[in-house]
Amino acid sequence: MNIHMLDTPSLWVDLNQLEANIATLADFFRRSKVDWRPHVKGIKIPAILHKALKAGAIGGTCAKISEAEVMVNGGIWDILIANQIVGQRKIEKLARLCQKADVKVAVDHPNNVKQMGVIATQNRTEIGVLIEINTGMNRAGVQPGQPAVDLALLVDETPGLNFRGLMAWEGHAVSIENECKKRETISKSVKELHQTIEMVKVANLTMNIVSGGGSGTYNIITSMAILTEVQAGGAIFGDASYCHWGAKTQPSLFVRSMVTSRPDPYRIIFDAGFKALPAWAGQPPIAVNLPGFETFHPSAEHGTVKLTCPNYEIQPGQIFNFIVGYGDSTVFLHDTLYGIRGESIEIAWPISGRGKIH
Incomplete structure (x- = not known):
């Protein structure tokens, strides 16, 4: 795979x-x-x-x-x-x-x-x-x-x-x-x-x-x-927050998300909201290779990207990766962390520490 x-x-x-x-x-x-x-x-x-x-x-x-x-x-x-x-x-x-x-x-x-x-x-x-x-x-x-x-x-x-x-x-x-x-x-x-x-x-x-x-x-x-x-x-994950706060590592943790709507040339709606890609702690997520990316604002099931300039090419169905804003508030939301080497899925780790709040 x-x-x-x-x-x-x-x-x-x-x-x-x-x-x-x-x-x-x-x-x-x-x-x-x-x-x-x-x-x-x-x-x-x-x-x-x-x-x-x-x-x-x-x-x-x-x-x-x-x-x-x-x-x-x-x-x-x-x-x-x-x-x-x-x-x-x-x-x-x-x-x-x-x-x-x-x-x-x-x-x-x-x-x-x-x-x-x-x-x-x-x-x-x-x-x-x-x-x-x-x-x-x-x-x-x-x-x-x-x-x-x-x-x-x-x-x-x-x-x-x-x-x-x-x-x-x-x-x-x-x-x-x-x-x-x-x-x-x-x-x-x-x-x-x-x-x-x-x-x-x-x-x-x-x-x-x-x-x-x-x-x-x-x-x-x-x-x-x-x-x-x-x-x-x-810092192992090198998320946007820890890199901003001085960690000498590089981003390794991402959320893969699909464009679901293009309401206007300055906005892109993704299927990753705060249930998958939160932005309430630390630095917000950062879109990878998305021209004109300015900000990411999640609601429960939607992520809204605001652009600095109009874009007419990106359409629903296209997929982008986001550098996770803060791993501590993101990993526990998911059941599985996929380990990717190159483009191959090498392993799928169950997030066994998820829900361990007692």
């Missing part, structure tokens, strides 16, 4: 470019002497993470326990859940998963720590724990300094838990356009993280992980010699 046999809209990845992106990232982190732990919240497919592992990544980062289950069942041994796993049902799942693989989790509250310790002990397992620190994003995370140290001490003395290190995410800096301002913002976060690391050392706590960074910040934060590992995952 070849790409021309795909129905529309379809999600596909250029395997040659995907593998080149993985090689680029692996080489960058190797030269930076920082471990690479790609986040799979946008990747969703264990086979793609395996490609990264083969290139040099140490493991994967997940957002939810159900997502971690998919990766472990897909043969991934080393997992960080960069999120709080709260409540008896979810912690019991976490404890069982820790019996199968090296799974670590972020915490930021003593009640969560205490319950996690009880459940780990009941299940005769040990859960690796990282303290999440709020270094400016103002989402989850304990405050840096003594509050983080106090929580780390609690983890260290709690049976069933193993204090592994710290985690901080400078996500508030990702979309800053000015390079100097972005670096300054990240530097401020790093300063707070560094202070906490030094205080943890003074408290005689042993840790081997300082995790953070992402596809929109990795090229800056790695130069600050603070992290032992970086969670950049979306």
Whole structure:
């Protein structure tokens, strides 16, 4: 089969470019002497993470326990859940998963720590724990300094838990356009993280992980010699958003869509709306080889392209590819990701992480 046999809209990845992106990232982190732990919240497919592992990544980062289950069942041994796993049902799942693989989790509250310790002990397992620190994003995370140290001490003395290190995410800096301002913002976060690391050392706590960074910040934060590992995952796809935010990779993820209507010379209507090709987060999708392309605006089942100049040649039935605007908000909408090499469909991956929101 070849790409021309795909129905529309379809999600596909250029395997040659995907593998080149993985090689680029692996080489960058190797030269930076920082471990690479790609986040799979946008990747969703264990086979793609395996490609990264083969290139040099140490493991994967997940957002939810159900997502971690998919990766472990897909043969991934080393997992960080960069999120709080709260409540008896979810912690019991976490404890069982820790019996199968090296799974670590972020915490930021003593009640969560205490319950996690009880459940780990009941299940005769040990859960690796990282303290999440709020270094400016103002989402989850304990405050840096003594509050983080106090929580780390609690983890260290709690049976069933193993204090592994710290985690901080400078996500508030990702979309800053000015390079100097972005670096300054990240530097401020790093300063707070560094202070906490030094205080943890003074408290005689042993840790081997300082995790953070992402596809929109990795090229800056790695130069600050603070992290032992970086969670950049979306850059594997080189979507329009991460390329705009500084990732040094090229687009490999596309949606194939058909023209369904030509209401006037300045507009083209496609069959990919926001159920297949969203534009509400990050950068919008970009049409490939479409003369005069200006903007893409999706509604539920339609995608409207506005042109800068009139076009009378493009007709209903013609097919175009769009560079995905933001992979994290696109991949999970589809059942299948088609791997294309040249024009041949080499593989059709079920998106097994789709719907794993628990």
